[in-house]
Amino acid sequence: MRILPVSEFIGIVNDLLRETLSGGEAFAVEGEVSNYRLSQGQWVTFDLKDDKGLLNVFMPAWNLNVPIEEGIKVRVYGVPRVYPKYGKFSLSAERVELAGEGELRKALLRLRERLTQEGLFAAARKRQLPRFPRRIALIASRESAAYGDFVRILSERWGGLEIDLYHVLVQGERAAQDIVRAIGQANQRSLDSVRDDERYDALVMTRGGGSLEELMAFNDERVVRAIHGSIIPTLVAIGHERDITLAEEAADVRGSTPTDCARRLVPDRRDVLYEIAAIVESVEVAMDSELERRRNVLERAMSAPSFWVQARTHELQTLQRRVVVGAEGWLYTLKQSFDSCLRVVSSLDPKRLLARGYSIIRDSAGKYVTSVKDLKLGQEIALEMKDGKAGAEINKLPDGALQPKLL
Amino acid sequence: MPKSPTSKDPKSVDTAKAFTELEEIAVWFERGEKDLDQGLQKFERAMALAEALKKRLTEAENKIREIKKAHSPE
Numbered sequence: 001m002r003i004l005p006v007s008e009f010i011g012i013v014n015d016l017l018r019e020t021l022s023g024g025e026a027f028a029v030e031g032e033v034s035n036y037r038l039s040q041g042q043w044v045t046f047d048l049k050d051d052k053g054l055l056n057v058f059m060p061a062w063n064l065n066v067p068i069e070e071g072i073k074v075r076v077y078g079v080p081r082v083y084p085k086y087g088k089f090s091l092s093a094e095r096v097e098l099a100g101e102g103e104l105r106k107a108l109l110r111l112r113e114r115l116t117q118e119g120l121f122a123a124a125r126k127r128q129l130p131r132f133p134r135r136i137a138l139i140a141s142r143e144s145a146a147y148g149d150f151v152r153i154l155s156e157r158w159g160g161l162e163i164d165l166y167h168v169l170v171q172g173e174r175a176a177q178d179i180v181r182a183i184g185q186a187n188q189r190s191l192d193s194v195r196d197d198e199r200y201d202a203l204v205m206t207r208g209g210g211s212l213e214e215l216m217a218f219n220d221e222r223v224v225r226a227i228h229g230s231i232i233p234t235l236v237a238i239g240h241e242r243d244i245t246l247a248e249e250a251a252d253v254r255g256s257t258p259t260d261c262a263r264r265l266v267p268d269r270r271d272v273l274y275e276i277a278a279i280v281e282s283v284e285v286a287m288d289s290e291l292e293r294r295r296n297v298l299e300r301a302m303s304a305p306s307f308w309v310q311a312r313t314h315e316l317q318t319l320q321r322r323v324v325v326g327a328e329g330w331l332y333t334l335k336q337s338f339d340s341c342l343r344v345v346s347s348l349d350p351k352r353l354l355a356r357g358y359s360i361i362r363d364s365a366g367k368y369v370t371s372v373k374d375l376k377l378g379q380e381i382a383l384e385m386k387d388g389k390a391g392a393e394i395n396k397l398p399d400g401a402l403q404p405k406l407l
Numbered sequence: 408m409p410k411s412p413t414s415k416d417p418k419s420v421d422t423a424k425a426f427t428e429l430e431e432i433a434v435w436f437e438r439g440e441k442d443l444d445q446g447l448q449k450f451e452r453a454m455a456l457a458e459a460l461k462k463r464l465t466e467a468e469n470k471i472r473e474i475k476k477a478h479s480p481e
Contacts, residue, residue, distance in 0.1 A: 302475070309468045312422075316464065319429050320457040326436030327450045333439055334446075 010084045028075040059093035065173045069110035073099035127233040127252045133201035135162040137186035141170045146208040146258040153262035170207040175217035183226040203232040206258045209239045218245035237261035354386040
């Protein structure tokens with residue numbers, strides 16, 4: 001009979017487990033995932049169960065390269081042990097596999113749901129890529145056709161773009177980590193740069209097509225989160241025929257193929273040149289019409305003084321003529337009134353009366369006598385007739401006149 | 408009393424005033440005043456004004472031509 005302290009007992013049990021299982025055939029435990037938890041971003045725990053049993057699984061997060069979701073069937077490779085501190089029996093997993101491709105699809109679907117609910121794919125948060133990028137971070141495999149195509153189309157289309165290639169594995173177990181590392185590096189580089197033109201205008205990730213397994217890295221939750229968290233706007237193009245990868249859904253812009261990616265990133269230089277030419281032309285036209293307008297104003301101003309002088313000269317001539325005509329008219333009118341006055345006056349001329357046979361009578365003093373009352377008998381008067389003068393003496397006056405008579 | 412329009416210095420004629428005076432004289436004649444002496448005086452004044460104005464305008468025209476020539480790109 002041995003008396004064992006607890007921790008020693010547990011140690012024996014663990015040794016027993018290890019010895020028994022490591023000697024025999026390699027094995028994996030298959031079951032359905034439940035209670036999946038990620039703690040502190042570092043440790044993964046979940047329960048693996050079938051209809052009769054439940055086993056706790058525990059592993060470091062960086063070891064997990066398959067999407068684990070609630071209800072997914074997986075195969076776990078690891079070492080069973082009892083954790084001394086909590087007395088818990090766990091399978092310490094070294095590797096986890098999905099139990100068949102069906103499970104993979106299921107898992108991805110669930111993952112997608114979960115992430116959508118979190119809002120990682122929300123359209124509202126998608127950023128626009130700059131129209132004329134100067135510098136980009138390219139995450140791709142330098143051996144891939146996708147990389148070659150992408151770079152070739154870029155230089156055909158635009159040229160003059162600085163590309164920093166962050167070479168990564170694009171499939172396999174280590175791909176997801178590699179990609180996450182690259183995204184982190186690119187972001188850090190952008191953050192650290194002091195000058196505007198050293199920052200990345202876009203982060204491009206691309207690879208060619210492949211099977212679902214081959215593209216697993218681009219459906220990895222870690223990669224999706226890294227893309228989501230990128231401060232650099234992201235453009236992801238995973239060229240294949242079927243579904244869109246989660247990485248593409250999380251990106252700001254999605255390209256359908258590496259070539260399409262290049263087209264979305266840079267404009268075609270011919271289009272831009274054409275646009276510039278059109279702008280230049282419209283500016284030229286605007287300039288020309290403005291110059292024309294000003295030239296007209298100037299010409300009008302230049303010829304205005306001459307016009308003014310001509311107008312004044314014309315005015316002067318008109319005015320002068322008006323004065324002359326006015327004066328002539330005035331004189332004529334004056335003459336007319338003078339003439340009519342003259343006629344009136346002449347018609348009153350006493351000499352006219354003489355011509356008609358009348359005579360003018362004057363007394364000895366030369367005063368005109370116009371009434372018989374002014375006459376005295378025996379008075380001497382002078383008569384003027386049209387052809388001469390004569391003297392006469394009054395010898396008769398009308399009756400009734402008070403006259404002294406010589407008796 | 409306006410300066411004599413026949414004075415040697417043509418600049419003494421204010422063209423605007425001269426035009427106005429000329430017009431006033433035309434109006435006076437059109438009114439048919441009876442004063443013969445005044446009429447003769449005014450007529451003489453009008454012709455002198457017109458002469459002076461003609462001179463100024465010709466000078467102005469020549470001056471404009473000169474200035475244009477001086478600034479033209481020959």
